[in-house]
Amino acid sequence: MTSATDQPRRRAAFPPNWRARIGFVLLALYVVYACAHMGVSLERLQVGMEHGQRFLARMFPPNFGRWELIVSGIVESLQIAVIATFFGIVLALPTGFLAARNLMPVWVTWPARALIALCRSFHPIIVAIIFVKAIGFGALAGVMALIVASIGFISKLFAEAIEEISLKQVEAVRATGAGFLSVLIMGVLPQVLPRFIGFSTYQLDSNLRNSTMVGIVGGGGIGATLFTAYQRFDFDVVLAILIVIVAMIMVAEVISTWARKVFQ
Amino acid sequence: MTVVEQLNRDWQRFTPLRRLSRFAFYLCAVAALVASLRTIEIIPEFLYDAPEQMVDLVQRMVPPDWSYLKPTLDALVETLHIATVGTVFAIFMAVPIGIMGASNVTPNGPLNLLAKFIFVTSRSVNSLIWALLFVAVFGPGPLAGTFAIAFRSIGFTGKLFAEALEEADKGSIEALTAAGASRPSTFIMGYWPQVRPAFWSIALFRWDINIRESAVLGLVGAGGIGVALDTAMSLLYWDQVAVVLLAIFIVVVLAEIIVTSVRTKLI
Structure with a gap:
């Protein structure tokens, strides 16, 4: 069986x-x-x-009748995003260098890393609320909040990029007798520049998205217009603003893809 | 061309077109910056007392009001629910759209484009704005927050999932097709094992982001710890705000530690 x-x-x-x-x-x-x-x-x-x-x-249908308001709000959002990205990059460069463990001693990287963690852990909206309290309503509070967010994001990725570089080129530059600054500019920067441009354009996109929202808590930009329209139940204006935001971000993504290709 | 001529050639790192486009990039960047700086409206009077206001804020926050800890923790649990359930919903919606957007799984141009359009729309509308829309639909509460998180996350998870699918190796898929496997079987046995690590790491990464995002949804009434924050702020109880901020900080740091350790195990 x-x-x-x-x-x-x-x-x-x-x-x-x-x-x-x-x-x-x-x-x-x-x-x-x-x-x-x-x-x-x-x-x-x-x-x-x-x-x-x-x-x-x-x-439906979306109401573009108040287009002057929409345009001025979008322009302010763009201004906030551009300025915040610029100052964010300027401040993130040194922070990222200081946080790179292969170039700096531990007592320098540790505080730099703590600063990055602090900048990253709060949502830009919460930072914006605190800045609205400190410097009042308006675009500046939004700019400051997005600068904090940009520092957190860019310097973290920048430090990681520096930690992955090849030290051979750094040694070669150092062997010619170059000082510390020359080593950074000639040995480290060329290796990380393409990736750095990548993070920066990505952060510009991200700042653009967030700059449409800081207005809800008083940080300037299209968010304030959107929130007012929402509270007045003008939902057709809300849809018009949303369409404009989506279009703006699509254009920004095309531009940043182009920039990444140029700097590859 | 003689050898000497070849040796004396001028070497250039970039082609002229590349140099031109780099220059154009720098020019546009500087122009945008200068234009923004010159036209942005800033009220300088507000800046004079900024340091005083900051000191005042810190003084009002210290010492934190620990009696507010109980409502904070309740709201925190709600935030975690919003973030987790929102991520689960998002994945349910993002997987089919991601399959639709991957050009090797769905060789159909218009469908790919439609998926890309859904991703861009989902990502460009901010979570707070999604929350506003869903508060109008479902009324205030965590339900609106969950949907806001879900719709906001479709773009991110779906786009990364589609990219992972497009990078999948063709070998095993061709083997399955040759064995006569149907399209669903090809997907489950050919593509899925290849993208599984990427899938879990995308889901975890988004969960980490969603915890941060769901903490602020309450500001527009969509539930979670943001409601506790909003209540304390509207009443100007800054010592209670300090407790809420501290709670958010600890949860975000914990979530990041968990995600990092799970990811290293998974991959």
């Missing part, structure tokens, strides 16, 4: 992964629990869909 147990067990080509399955079940259970905790229910979703339909109906 040949039963199934006598035969050698067939090896499955694709064995089931029980750990992953249990993990997915646990994740699904968590989602259900969290939704219950947050008071999410089908009923609320249904009511929300009705609201959503009315909301969308009021959004």
Whole structure:
């Protein structure tokens, strides 16, 4: 008698992964629990869909009638993004150098890294709130908040890029008797410049996105216009502003892709 | 060309076109900066007392009001729920759109473009603005925040997932196709094992970002610790604000440590 147990067990080509399955079940259970905790229910979703339909109906067609307001807001957002990116880069360069562990001693890198962690951990909106309190409403508060965000992002990636460079070129420059600054400019900078341009253009995109939002807490830019339109229930103006924001960011992405190609 | 002529050639690092475009980049950058600096409206009177205001702010924040810790922690749990559930929803929506956007999995130009358009729209509208829109739909509360986080994350996760799919090696996929596997099987057995590490690292990375973002959604009424922050700020209880900020800082740092350690294990 040949039963199934006598035969050698067939090896499955694709064995089931029980750990992953249990993990997915646990994740699904968590989602259900969290939704219950947050008071999410089908009923609320249904009511929300009705609201959503009315909301969308009021959004169309987009109303570009107040275009002067939209243009001035967008221009201010652009100004905030450009200025914040510039000063962010200027301040991130030295911070990044100081945080690179292959060029600097530990007692220098440690405080620099702490500063970077501090700049990165707060969302730009929270930083903007603090600056609005310190220097009042207006574009400057937005600029300062985005400078802090830029320092955190660029110097972290810049320090990592410097830590990955080849030290051979640095040694070659040093062997010619160059001073510390010359070593940086001739040995380190050419190796990291393409990546640095990459981070900077990426940060410009990111600052542009965030500059559309700092206005909600009083930091200037299109966000203030958007928030006012929202509070007045002028949802058609809100849609017009959103369309302009998306278009602006698409253009900015095309430009930064071009810049990255040029500096490759 | 003789050898001597060849040796005496002028060597140049960049082609003229490249130099021209580099110059154009610098020119545009400087022009944009100068134009912005000259036209931005800044009220200098506000700047005179900025140091005083800063000192005042710090004095009001210290010592933190620890009695506010209980509501802060409750709100913090809600923030974590918003970030996690939002990330899960985002991934559910981003995976199909990512498949639609990867030109090797979906060889269809218009569909690829449509996916790219969805990604750009999702990323360029800020999380706070998404939150405003969903507060109008669902009313104030964590539900709006969860949807805001989900819609905002589609662009990031979907774009990176599509890029990972496009980088997948063709070998195993051709083998599966040759064996007669259907398209879903090709995807699950050919593409998925190749992009799995990238997928998990994208999801973790986005979760880390979403914890930061969900902390501010409450400012427009979308639930989480931002509500606690907004309440304390509107009442000018800066010592309570200090507690909330401290809580956010600790959670963000913890999340980053967790993500880094899990990623090194996964990859």
